[in-house]
Amino acid sequence: MFGAVAKAIFGSSNDRYVKSLDKIVRRIAAYEPAMQSLSDEELTAQTQLFRNRLAQGETLDDILPEAFATCREASKRVLGMRHFDVQMIGGIVMHRGEIAEMRTGEGKTLVATLATYLNAIEGKGVHVVTVNDYLAKRDAEWMGQLYKFLGLSVGVIVPNLSEYERREAYNADITYATNNELGFDYLRDNMKHERGQMVHRPFNYAIVDEVDSILIDEARTPLIISGPTDDKSDLYIAVDAVVKTIDPSLYEADEKTKNISLTEDGVEWVERALETAGLLVGSNLYDIENTMVVHHLDQALKANVMFKRDIDYIVKDEKVVIIDEFTGRMMDGRRWSNGLHQAVEAKEGVRIEPENQTMASITFQNYFRMYPKLGGMTGTAATEAAEFFDIYKMNVVTIPTNVPVQRVDEEDEFYKNTTDKFGAIAKLIREKYESGQPVLVGTVSIEKSEMLSDFLRKEGVKHAVLNARFHEMEAHIVAQAGRLGAVTIATNMAGRGTDIKLGGNLEFRVEDELRDVPEGPEREAAIAKIAAEIEEEKAKVLAAGGLCVIGTERHESRRIDNQLRGRSGRQGDPGLSKFYLCLEDDLLRIFGPDTLFARMMNSNLADGEAIGSKWLSKAIETAQKKVEARNYDIRKQVVEYDNVMNDQRKVIYEQRADIMDAETIGEVVEDMRADTINAIVADACPPGSYPEQWDVEQLKARVDGVLGIPAPIDDWLQEDQLEPETIEERLVALADAHMAEKISNLDESSWRGLEKSVLLERLDHHWKEHLATLDALRQVVFLRAYAQKTPINEYKQEAFGLFEKMLEVIREDVTRILMTAEFRMRPPEDFQLPELPDFLTSHIDPFTGDDDTQSVPGAAAMLGALGAQGAAQAAGPGQGGADPYAGTGISRNSPCPCGSGQKYKHCHGAAD
Structure with missing residues (x-):
């Protein structure tokens, strides 16, 4: 009671901390007139002045107010965007190695430029970590204009770069990259045989975008580099054939852990079936000689019973492609570990790729803890604040919004079954559609999104579906989800990285509609016309109530629900959010209240009838907390073992x-x-x-x-x-x-x-x-x-x-x-490196089998990863005449950047 009174009078500890930063924000504002009076050249020269001051003994905190004011003024001139005062607070928080929790639409990408610029002045390198390659490239190009104006170099790490290009990107003042690329480059560096072949510099400072997704959700699965082993395709197919004939009464399945165990009768039945198939040595399944068969049997059972097509994976181009449970995206090239992916391939009758042997591994926890200073930003981190501090020693600071939130969050509505629930959702969407109010619907799987799509087609509602099957159109679909009458179905919204602007997104409309129109007066006039249409449409959307967000069920994590909810009501816009649940939802069915609750719901609810109460919402939140605590324990266990x-x-x-x-x-x-x-x-x-x-x-x-x-x-x-x-x-x-x-x-x-x-x-x-x-x-x-x-x-x-x-x-x-x-x-010219096998990079969960594997394209790209185990010689010395890499500082013993597979001194550097 006393705590609640004290909080009402003095504010929470978060409020007091944020308030304490106002003094610094006022100092930054005091420099604004002076910065406005500088010419572009003088503003650019500020960076060198700051470097001189650091060399004379000043610290980053000493120059922070002037550096932030410089960045704010440069942003106004280059990007046409001025940082708000609350964004300055976010920048200070990130610079101090803390996590800035900022609502969706508050401009986190722009906020990051403040801490990034300040820390890049030292010249030791700043890594900005994003959740996917699209965002890394987009942000490097977009914010790179600001950094280059201020005299800093910018690099971006994406797949398929040569080692020379990666080294150049890491040597830049600011480097944009995904968490996977950074981690795998670190592991590959420590498989090299010469210092000159390594691409990373010493760790300095990193800012992690969508920090909860990267440091929490993905941190359960370590990064692994592996190489191929013997092909066992026939064994997988034979065991799969046996498993497909097992009666469900012969095994017990646990949906929480996705584990399956045979009953005593099941063991006897399987022993006879495997013996008949010639797969068993002797007659006892658990003899030491049958260890391998037992392993494949377990994986085949899991693949056939626990892993569902169009939920856990899809089959595309005769390949099994995993669906990310957090983002709903396809994870092309990524594979489950420990033979599970091969078991699913056998189940689906597609080509079985061989298993792989671990050559290097690290968890995200231990990778990111190597940075002396680590900051982060996200819209949803407060629910995991304890874990961030325990594992990474990072505090979570909630930054106030620039404009008060106007969104209305309605109580959850409960139904008996999925059909009733989806019928109610489709009816509400049709009402909103007819009134012109844009609707964003969040689902938890491809199956559910396609089911809802069928309901909407019957209601005559025009809509767009965003899930793993339409991954290529992701940014364009999300960007236009705020247009008048737009209805968008999305499979999870974690880390989508594109703002939903009411009335539409000018940048994407220009790209889509004016792609073939050349630069000139005609294009300028067309852009102005589109901008006017967007403003007119925005007014109509605001009058209709802003963006309406509908959740078709609760996710295991409250953060994912909040990410979906946060898409509505950006920058003070009106909005509405509501979740629909039923007894058949996975969360309620597996982790929710006991069977008494289910019986009460079934006996007291008529078909199509709904109930809503704060008690039920509280019960759901309790179930989510249980799941979050369980997942935290799993991640903590991964860290303990990896330590x-x-x-x-x-x-x-x-x-x-x-x-x-x-x-x-x-x-x-x-x-x-x-x-x-x-x-x-x-x-x-x-x-x-x-x-x-x-x-x-x-x-x-x-x-x-x-x-x-x-x-x-x-x-x-x-x-x-x-x-x-x-x-x-x-x-x-x-x-x-x-x-x-x-x-x-x-x-x-x-x-x-x-x-x-x-x-x-x-x-x-x-x-x-x-x-x-x-x-x-x-x-x-x-x-x-x-x-x-x-x-x-x-x-x-x-x-x-x-x-x-x-x-x-x-x-x-x-x-x-x-x-x-x-x-x-023998003379070096006679030396020829043996052929390098195709290596795999993977992000594998040792407890559930979740995997994130990606083939490394081209053996030449990995030359040096194992020294003498290099790629086959593919080109003659000095190909291409004059050396195009002269003066770039590349080591003579490093792989030639042309990708020939030879050392530089035997290829383009041979003439030197």
């Missing part, structure tokens, strides 16, 4: 960097050799043991196999009081002498390069094997809970032991190769 791997990842990546940076690694190799000999001797001659207890045969075999040198061990053993340390010292001396003799016959610089190549190649190979082992460990460590042990603690302990073992194996492997191999140096 273990992250510590090891840092060690490996730092070692790789040290090796690449070192002039010579002779001392490292020498230490490895000594450690290996120490381990061999300690294993055969344990400390404190007697000579007669030593395993002499093992010692001789290991010395011969690993060191490849003749050692008179039998003679040494004849000596009295021989100590293991003496054996070790003598072996080290023999090995050092053998290596010195080998090196004396080789060119010194070539030998240094060879040592680096061997060490990096072995490091990468065993790290890849280690990742596969940890994946397997994570999948079975939960069984330790039956022994009253904490799985995560068991995982940490096992992972540490495996890591120590891996380092030991690497040392022995490198020593064996360098000691036993015969090396003959």
